[in-house]
Amino acid sequence: MTEPSLTLPRRPGLTALDRIGHPSPVLDPDDASPHTFPDGGTWRTEIPSVEGPEALATVLKESARLDVPVHRISQGSGVWMLTDAEITEMVESCAERGIELCLFTGPRGTWDTGAATRTDSGGAGLRARGHDALAGCVEDALRATELGVTCLLVADEGVLWTLHRMRTAGALPATTTFKVSALIGPVNPASYGVFEQLGADSLNVPSDLSLDHFTEIRRVSRAPLDLYVEAPDDLGGYVRMYEAAELIRRGAPLYLKFGLSRSPGIYPYGAQLRETALATARERVRRGRLALDLLARHGADGGMSPLGSRDPGVLRRFPVPEGD
Template identity: 55%
Template sequence: MTMYDASRPATFPDDGLFRIEIPSVEGPAALEAVIEQTQRYDLTVHRVSQGSGVAMLDDAEIRAMVQAADAANMELCLFLGPRGTWDIGGSAKVPGSGLGPRVRGADQVRFSVADAVRAAELGVSCLLVADEGVLYELHRARVRGDLPSGLRLKMSALTGPANPAAFAVVERLGADSINVPGDLTVAQLAELRAAGRAAIDVYIESPDNLGGFVRHHEAPAIVAAAAPVYLKFGLRNAADIYPVGLHLEQLAVASARERVRRAHLTRELLDRHGLLGRMSPPGARLIEGLTRFPEHEAGVAGEVVGEVVGA
């Protein structure tokens, strides 16, 4: 496996070592709560992400989130659907199944691409993807110009790579930012960093359905090993709210507020370790220097994407 040039600094293009992400920001009300909390704590949040999916938001809600995130100088990342665990098929729900949140069949690839096209048209510049095939289709669409070239693709923690070979493949498929399992050791995170230059996204605190790991004390070591890295703040002992709706809005808002407080706690820890000055500046989004599969492969006409874009 070819490693990236280790002589190049392991930083974001702005020379930052880390950025902060608040996940599970499920709709305009939750985003408003996040923005209020960041102002309360004077906390820089670079990215907010959502997990219920593009299909669970109407056009007005997506536009409202795009506008609010832009005004707060945050990147907004929405999840693509569908996913195997929500589908009518039963294999994703069987213990030992490897399907998980991946999509089933060409129709679900088309549904995912349609979500991506709709989100991009409404101004969303970052999409969360949980299926390697969908990731590659979207990257090829980016290369061809069927989707904006500046659209960032983020691999979900639901299918994140756990070894350096897999990490390198996911970057080459088109991921700009890659969620990895929250239980990887600091040494294992360093192994992934040695395999590519995509941003590594790590849960400093994982939600219960992803293990419930609480690793705040390790944040300085994680920054040193995994930079450039997004530090993510899930919430242990919180209900699984996907897919969210009005029946869960109060819980989603309260959880969003607490996620920001958790990030504030780790920001203070990083400051005590002298690392706060190495955080990316507010509004930073660029991720550069990535390795892809050869352009002649990425340029091949993607029938699935073409059908949706040309519809």
């Protein structure tokens, strides 16, 4: 692990603004998160939307070329959109490099027979509709973990609680981690704490939360936070690279996710989207390099967790009912 800096990061443009007498807001040390990952790091990295072995190979090649450290790879189409052989290949490739592989459970709201998600209100969003959808997510979780996947992405509170109960009962490996999707991500400290207690090991929050919102969350929970430094267009297209150092200071422990705005959607992925998937995979890694370069220029690149780290630490949970 790189040791955290003993001084505050240099703030963008501060010296030049001071020189012309332009006032800058004073940082409040009480805003800083008191939490870290168990290894002492304050941040890790994630490359999202890696939809299969070929896209994964592209990410691994590009991350080596650009020297972008990767702690986690995540996929958005779902376990059910991959063959056993494809999942096994991805598991082995990530294991060789100490990278956590996270696959999405499904089915979910936009990919079933419900029409409400296609209305202006968005209906119930990505949640699992009915018993059969819940059971499908369970089936995905069992299949993925049997093939060696150690992290599962969920987009439904009931699915999360069910999978956590299975983990507690030994039906899923105890080392399995659960990541909450940005599509149902909590937007206030109370809901963040509820997701943690339902079994979440990291929580993707919407990228439009203010810096004060991150401080509020950190006053009630130490569960790792996932954040798109650049968000896809369907999540707002926000770009927060210049805030990366302050986001870490406020939100640690935090996964910096390198998404991509102004690019077409690729879910659910198939061969018809191959060139787009590979091109966007390469560019996500490049965006990661840009964000890391900014951190380095501001003296804020210390504090990264060691590569291979995936432990979220001891988190708070609701009691699991006896007999489960």
